[in-house]
Each structure stands twice: as structure tokens, then as C-alpha cells.
Amino acid sequence: MNFDELQKQWDNQSSEKVKIGNDLDIKTEANTVIDKVRKTLKKDFFFQITTFPILLLFxxxxxxxxxxxxxxxxxYCATLIIPFTYIFRFYKRSYRLEYSSLKNINWFYYNYKSSIDVYSIYTYVLCILMIMFVGIVYIQKNTFIHFESPLLLYVYIVSILVIYVVFCIWILKWWINQFYKKPLVELEKILNQLDE
Structure with missing residues (x-):
């Protein structure tokens, strides 16, 4: 068989049978979402690192x-280091992979999801340490002297703690939903499309 015969067969083939999968567009969309996540993580790293010197001034x-x-x-610093190390390692590893396969997109999705959980837990621990810090400041400054009865003191402490905890939880939920959950939902949709 010579080249001319091959060319005739090629020209006679119908192009309708050749279908390009939708996977390429979906994987490109996944890369876009992953790039958004990386930018968000990078901004959050710098935000967290700039708040660290403020802590030392307290x-x-x-x-x-x-x-x-x-x-x-x-x-507080030890509590910061462990989750930051985990999230930073995830961030660095995410650049080593090609997101052209379902396996790598799955890897990113599940590690990103666990990073959000780690971030949430570490923020709750920081809230508890801040409660300890404020409590020690109150106790050592003897600011409870103006309360006439211990009952009023306990009502004051419990109400302040409840307000603080509710505020911290609300801020954390808003922060995670605003910056982290949206890309996670987009990646989940992309994975569902690739599974079909």
C-alpha cells in the first residue's frame, strides 16, 4: 500500500464518526478552578503571616x-505551625501534578476538602486560646471587682463567652463559604461530570 492509497482512504473517511470527548473542556475548567484555589490559599497565607506579628504585641x-x-x-504559635505545614505542603504538591486526569483532580479535591477541615479545626482551637488569653487578662487585672455578687459575675462571663463563640463560628463559616467552599462545589460538579 502506497501513500496515495492511504490518502484516498483518509479522504473517504467520514468525519462524523470522529467525536472529541467533552472531557477536555471539563478538565480545562478544573484547571481554572484549581488555579483559583491556589490564589486564594496564597492570599490567605500572607494574611495569616501578617497577623502573626500582631499576636506578639498583645x-x-x-x-x-x-x-x-x-x-x-x-x-498559639505551635497551634499555627502544624495546620499551616499541612496546608502549605498540599499547596506545594498541587503544582507538581498535571490536572489532565481524573485521578489527579480527585487527589486535589479530597486534599483540598481535608485542608478546609484542618483550617476549621485550627481556627476553633485558636478561638479557645483567645478565650484563655482574655480570661487571664481579666483575672490578672482584677477587673471583676466591680461585680457585687458571684452570680452576676458568672452571668457576665458566660454571656461574653457565648457571644464570642457565636461570633467566631459565624465569621469562620462566612470566611470558609466565601473563599473556600465555592471552588470545592465547582470541583465536585466537575468530578461528577467526568464520572458520567
């Missing part, structure tokens, strides 16, 4: 430069 701001406060600051 003991001086409240005029509480003692060992107990610095111990809480050290615990």
Missing part, C-alpha cells in the same frame, strides 16, 4: 508581660 498592649501570657503565645 502582651505589651495589655501590659501583661509575664510567663503565663508568653506560654499562651507559644501554644
Amino acid at each position: 502582651p505589651y498592649y495589655f501590659d501583661m508581660n509575664n510567663q503565663l501570657i508568653w506560654w499562651i503565645v507559644i501554644c
